Structure formats: C-alpha cells, structure tokens
Amino acid sequence: MPGCGWGGVARYGLPGLLLGLVMASGGRGGRELWAQAPIPHAPPAQPAPDRARSGGEAGDTIAFTTNANGSAQLLYLIDTRTRAFVIYRVDTTKGTVKLDVARQYGWDMKLTAFNNLDPQVTAIESMVKTLGQPTMNR
Numbered sequence: 001m002p003g004c005g006w007g008g009v010a011r012y013g014l015p016g017l018l019l020g021l022v023m024a025s026g027g028r029g030g031r032e033l034w035a036q037a038p039i040p041h042a043p044p045a046q047p048a049p050d051r052a053r054s055g056g057e058a059g060d061t062i063a064f065t066t067n068a069n070g071s072a073q074l075l076y077l078i079d080t081r082t083r084a085f086v087i088y089r090v091d092t093t094k095g096t097v098k099l100d101v102a103r104q105y106g107w108d109m110k111l112t113a114f115n116n117l118d119p120q121v122t123a124i125e126s127m128v129k130t131l132g133q134p135t136m137n138r
C-alpha cells in the first residue's frame with residue numbers, strides 16, 4: 001500500500017492480524033490470542049513528513065498505529081458505527097500480533113464524568129450557572 005502511511009504494518013503484519021481475527025472468532029477460551037506469521041526483513045518504513053502517526057479511515061472504521069516499547073507497534077481499529085474499538089500489539093521482530101484490548105464504548109459516552117481530577121463537572125456547571133452566561137446585545 002504505497003503512499004498510505006501504513007509502512008510495514010499493513011504489508012507485513014496484515015497476514016498475522018487476519019489470522020488473529022480468525023482465531024478470535026473461532027471461540028478460543030484463552031484471554032490472550034497470538035497469531036504468528038512470517039515477516040520478511042525489510043528496512044523500517046519512513047513516516048510521512050506531515051504526520052506524527054499513520055492512520056486512515058475506511059467506511060465506519062478508523063485505523064492508526066503508534067510506536068510502543070521496543071520493536072512493537074500498536075494498531076488501533078475504531079468502529080464508529082458500533083462504537084467499539086480494539087488494540088493490537090504488533091511485534092515486528094517476532095512476527096506476532098496480539099489482541100491487547102477490545103471494548104464497546106457506547107455506554108461510556110453517556111457518562112457525565114468518571115475518574116476525573118478537580119474541578120469536577122458539577123462544580124464547573126454550578127460556577128457557570130452562578131456567574132451567568134454572557135448576554136448578547138441586539
């Protein structure tokens with residue numbers, strides 16, 4: 001996929017990712033799923049000059065990668081239609097793809113606040129109501 005900014009992940013990690021997805025849908029009982037596929041040795045891909053990370057969107061899915069510790073990269077897939085995401089750890093030296101986390105975030109988006117630092121949302125709301133909103137002159 002030249003010019004897409006995916007570098008070696010889509011080209012070399014995609015077979016392992018697909019194998020991992022097939023294994024995951026097969027109903028394995030373990031919590032960690034590993035897929036292994038041979039990854040040819042290739043020079044590291046150069047990032048696009050105007051982007052800090054690689055990414056793209058296809059239909060309802062957003063995908064991007066970031067660098068993790070060592071030789072691993074994280075592949076994020078976000079399905080905006082079903083409000084779900086998954087994160088895969090792709091180890092380019094071992095040729096492995098591991099599903100790290102999967103979550104549907106629809107209910108999370110309905111929370112007003114959770115695990116926040118001060119000032120709390122209710123305190124800000126109270127302050128705004130007390131101070132009032134600026135009026136527009138007509």
